[in-house]
Amino acid sequence: MNKRKFLARATAGLTTLAAASLLSFTALAADTIKIGTVAPKTGPLAGGSLVSQWPNVDLWVHEVNERGGLKMKEGQKKIELIAYDDKTNPTEHIKAVQRLATQDKVDFIIAPYGTGFNIAAAPIYSKYGYPQIAVTSVTDQIGELTERFPSLFFTLGDTTSFVAGLKDVLVKLKDSGEINNKIAMVNVADAFGIELADVARPLLQEAGFELVYDKSYPLGTPDLSPIIKGAKATEADSFIAWSYPPDTFGLTEQAVIENYDVKVFYTAVATAFPAYAGKFGSKIENVLGAGGVNPDTDEMKAYRARHEEVTGKAPDYWASANTYASLQILEAAIEGVGEVDREAVTNYIKSNTFDTIMGPINFDDQNSNRFWTVGQWQEGVFRGVVSSNIEGAVDVKLKDGWN
Amino acid sequence: MDILISGLLLGGTYALVAMGLNLQYGVARIMNLANGETLVLGALAAFLAFTAISLSPLVTLVIVAPLAFAANWLVYQFLLRPLVKRAKTSGQLEVDSILATFGMSFALVGIMVSIHGEYYTYSFLARPFEILGTTVAQNRLVAFFAAVIIGGGLVAWLNYTRTGTAVRAVSVDTEAARLVGINVPRVSALAFALGGAVTAVGGTLISTFITLDGSIGVIFTMKALIIVIMGGVGDLRGSIIAAVVLGLVETAVASLIDPGLTLVAAYVIFLGILLFRPQGLFGKRNA
Numbered sequence: 001m002n003k004r005k006f007l008a009r010a011t012a013g014l015t016t017l018a019a020a021s022l023l024s025f026t027a028l029a030a031d032t033i034k035i036g037t038v039a040p041k042t043g044p045l046a047g048g049s050l051v052s053q054w055p056n057v058d059l060w061v062h063e064v065n066e067r068g069g070l071k072m073k074e075g076q077k078k079i080e081l082i083a084y085d086d087k088t089n090p091t092e093h094i095k096a097v098q099r100l101a102t103q104d105k106v107d108f109i110i111a112p113y114g115t116g117f118n119i120a121a122a123p124i125y126s127k128y129g130y131p132q133i134a135v136t137s138v139t140d141q142i143g144e145l146t147e148r149f150p151s152l153f154f155t156l157g158d159t160t161s162f163v164a165g166l167k168d169v170l171v172k173l174k175d176s177g178e179i180n181n182k183i184a185m186v187n188v189a190d191a192f193g194i195e196l197a198d199v200a201r202p203l204l205q206e207a208g209f210e211l212v213y214d215k216s217y218p219l220g221t222p223d224l225s226p227i228i229k230g231a232k233a234t235e236a237d238s239f240i241a242w243s244y245p246p247d248t249f250g251l252t253e254q255a256v257i258e259n260y261d262v263k264v265f266y267t268a269v270a271t272a273f274p275a276y277a278g279k280f281g282s283k284i285e286n287v288l289g290a291g292g293v294n295p296d297t298d299e300m301k302a303y304r305a306r307h308e309e310v311t312g313k314a315p316d317y318w319a320s321a322n323t324y325a326s327l328q329i330l331e332a333a334i335e336g337v338g339e340v341d342r343e344a345v346t347n348y349i350k351s352n353t354f355d356t357i358m359g360p361i362n363f364d365d366q367n368s369n370r371f372w373t374v375g376q377w378q379e380g381v382f383r384g385v386v387s388s389n390i391e392g393a394v395d396v397k398l399k400d401g402w403n
Numbered sequence: 404m405d406i407l408i409s410g411l412l413l414g415g416t417y418a419l420v421a422m423g424l425n426l427q428y429g430v431a432r433i434m435n436l437a438n439g440e441t442l443v444l445g446a447l448a449a450f451l452a453f454t455a456i457s458l459s460p461l462v463t464l465v466i467v468a469p470l471a472f473a474a475n476w477l478v479y480q481f482l483l484r485p486l487v488k489r490a491k492t493s494g495q496l497e498v499d500s501i502l503a504t505f506g507m508s509f510a511l512v513g514i515m516v517s518i519h520g521e522y523y524t525y526s527f528l529a530r531p532f533e534i535l536g537t538t539v540a541q542n543r544l545v546a547f548f549a550a551v552i553i554g555g556g557l558v559a560w561l562n563y564t565r566t567g568t569a570v571r572a573v574s575v576d577t578e579a580a581r582l583v584g585i586n587v588p589r590v591s592a593l594a595f596a597l598g599g600a601v602t603a604v605g606g607t608l609i610s611t612f613i614t615l616d617g618s619i620g621v622i623f624t625m626k627a628l629i630i631v632i633m634g635g636v637g638d639l640r641g642s643i644i645a646a647v648v649l650g651l652v653e654t655a656v657a658s659l660i661d662p663g664l665t666l667v668a669a670y671v672i673f674l675g676i677l678l679f680r681p682q683g684l685f686g687k688r689n690a
Contacts, residue, residue: 013470040518041516041520042512042513042617043618044618044619046516046520046616047520047522047616047618047619050516050520050521052522054520086622087452088618100444118679128511186662189663214663215661215663216661216663217657217663217665217667218662218663218666220619220622221662221665222413222416222417222613223409223416223543223650223653223654224414224434225409225539225656226406226409226654226657226658226662227619227657227662229405229409229658230658232583245522245614246522246613246614246615246616246619249522249524249614250612250614252612253526253529253540253612254540256529257529257530257539258538259531259532259538268480270522272524275522275524276519278523278524278525278528279452279525281526315664317591345687365471
């Protein structure tokens, strides 16, 4: 077979294949409900979304379809998931949403992963009328955004309450004389870290704390030892890092190596990841971090078991549960309306209370006030210690060495 | 003292990142944009071996080196050799190789993400070590010594062996090297494969103290490129010295001024060298 013949045959083969798949696709479309999802599978945010977002999407679709599908007025419909990788690039994300809306003609879209993406993509979700239940999105512009985009919902809280949760922990410890009023604070120099540090500075100072070390470092800094050494040289009893996953791991490792003896050690994103405990084992006992869950409720236990069974790995102790809860909300709203009417579903979300693995959730001006802000590793489990309107917070313990 | 030691260790890390690219770009004339992905592959191997069968990264390294060498040799022979053959000028080869390896980098990212999309994080020798009153991490120290051994070995090999001399000759001038009877395609393939092996081994070592993921390769490619250009394309000593300078300066800035300014400091040096010595520290001025 010469090259040209081979090419001709290959093309013919591919065309048949494409035609066949198109046929099966149209046959399927009649009795399924199409749900689109766009999130990073590659790029800087992929490591996080593959822990908190994608497994939950898979788990939810698997469970709904196992039950026979979503209960609609004209009978049960299975979910057909159409997923795209946005490569952690907002332009790609918006293109993918456009494609989902205009070419794939999906019925609903699962909200993006990450604060920046949820905000950047809100106009396009709103333009096509898709309800967007943002989970992994912590911002102080919730009021402004929900006013502008009537189909946008928030579930993880705003920046101020996020920081205030930690501040409350520190104030309590300071007032009982367990820690001094000096804090070493660092942040990763990108939108997330800068915003949190900017909110934290006045909040902590008003509460009577003195920031004796306050530095930022670029994303992807290969050697964080100067930072831990610098913080260690101060008299602060508390160390706070508004950090991203690679530096959360890096700062903790340096703290272990330097035997950085603080009473409060806080790192932000990825502290709640199973991989964090996997890496450090018992050394991270009493490390504080962003998020948290109450792992002791029956719903949460069942969810964690199913997550491991279906996806083969454990969920994290923060956004995983919120993400799954947001999908439960979407599911209940679609079933409540019973047909693919995006506006009706949006209104249904606004006016109903939903039973989720995190307990009942309802929206006040498109914002849910049920979330965890601070958690702590206690005996191998990352438990919530500060929450907004969720029960089951445990007492904070002081860090005692890195063993 | 703190700064000196931490800076040297960081310099060692940077040397691991850059030495491989120097061989590939300086000798084989392939501007390998998939260099960072090669590094991350080495890290992925270490991570998988460690988490699956708790194999020490130092053992993985011994397996990774020949594998990476063979894989890179094949890549050069089958993917890049045709580009070298058809390129009429070195400029064209540069453009072609950039495009080809850019594509390769995407393919590699895809493969790595499908194997393990999350962070490659594990703990190996994350213990303190006292050295002249400074605490350093053992894993960084190990990586530093490995960098010294690899760097020293390569420099010795390039300067004191026949093949090494041939490699240097090709790096200076491919035409002239051919005229004195050096098998240029073979030497280029050797340099490319060796560069890939060094990079992958670097990745294995770096994974013990930096948390990597499938998509992070491009950051290392950039760093390597900066160091190679600073040191002078085709001169290994230049890359090693540039790496150490960068490590020392970044650590000094982070400790004495502000950690936020490390990147700025790095680029200021880079700019300075580009302005005043565009051929790099050890580079030879182009005719």
